[in-house]
Amino acid sequence: MTATITRDELRTAIEAGEVTVVETLRDQHFAEGHLPGAIHIHFEEIGARAAELLPDKERPIVTYCSNTACRNSEIAANKLRSMGYVNVRKYAEGKQDWEEAGLPLEVPTAG
Template identity: 30%
Template structure:
């Protein structure tokens, strides 16, 4: 799945804190990949979960792990890099112009 995503999706960002702070999708939920196994109760099971990272590698792993445990997942294969290239909205936690770290 590319950055051409439908509106209103559940977007799970599995990047590290510094990457998240630099720039992320406005409605994304941040759960670092390293915390995913202990925070699964926060992830809805009643809808598709779109998983994103910087380039698609970590999100592929996370999406596969979640799918194996019963979630319906979609890997955003071009990640936040593709998100930014597509001109989709981004915000930062630092107050600076958002960018993909």
């Protein structure tokens, strides 16, 4: 079972720059808004893209998707652990919880 992180713990870690946050949804969902500073790796692409985008296997990583019903973050976290990443947790409540708490999402700017 993947270790989890609470919204408040994640917010603190993001603000301190202590974590790499990975959204595991499809491209269009990431483009519509993502957690501050998050990078995008669709859960099916973890094996192909993690080494390039997550070079430090010791750095804390948090995966997330849309909500508790979504399994993408769990699948991604398990794959990362199997690849030797040692500090991986998931934000099980996901983007829905973040938004419902009134916290901002980042939207990529064109240009």
